Amino acid sequence: MRPRFIAFAAVVGLALAAYVRADKVDKSIPAPVKPVSVSAVPEPPPKPAPVLPTLTISGRDREAIYGYYGTKLAPSGCPPGLLKKANGCLPDDGGQGNWKIGERLSSKVMVYPLPAVLLGQLYSANGYQYVRVGNDVLLLGIETRLVAGALADVEAN
Numbered sequence: 001m002r003p004r005f006i007a008f009a010a011v012v013g014l015a016l017a018a019y020v021r022a023d024k025v026d027k028s029i030p031a032p033v034k035p036v037s038v039s040a041v042p043e044p045p046p047k048p049a050p051v052l053p054t055l056t057i058s059g060r061d062r063e064a065i066y067g068y069y070g071t072k073l074a075p076s077g078c079p080p081g082l083l084k085k086a087n088g089c090l091p092d093d094g095g096q097g098n099w100k101i102g103e104r105l106s107s108k109v110m111v112y113p114l115p116a117v118l119l120g121q122l123y124s125a126n127g128y129q130y131v132r133v134g135n136d137v138l139l140l141g142i143e144t145r146l147v148a149g150a151l152a153d154v155e156a157n
Helices: 002-023 059-069
Strands: 083-085 088-090 128-134 136-141 147-151
Touching: 059 136
Parallel strands: 088 147
Antiparallel strands: 083 088, 128 136, 136 147
16 A cells, blocks of 8 residues: 555646646747848948057157167257148158068068167067167057057167
């Protein structure tokens, strides 16, 4: 008699559990939505324009670089033939050969570190470093290779 009672109690317990569980189903959850066809999906918004860095090469750094390389400066503070712009002393077109400010420097372009004596006199922003490309000194993004500032023709004289 005892095994039959245990079996009966187990069946009644399972039935009660199923009833309680069915009663607690959340009816606020909406029914599954029918999939939308691909043609009705709107196009994603266009990618925003890249944000250009707002870094400039300070007058102190400019003087230190030109002083190290012995470049003679005009009264404007730049070598003859270059114009003083917000981010360096540049030619009229804003760039030299392999680089342009606000654009990424190609990985094919060789960059060289500045001498340690000169680097000790310069301030560089986090994530940027001063490098030499040909006859120019660039303020270059370390990971992105984005040209933020430049001093052209540092050894022009």
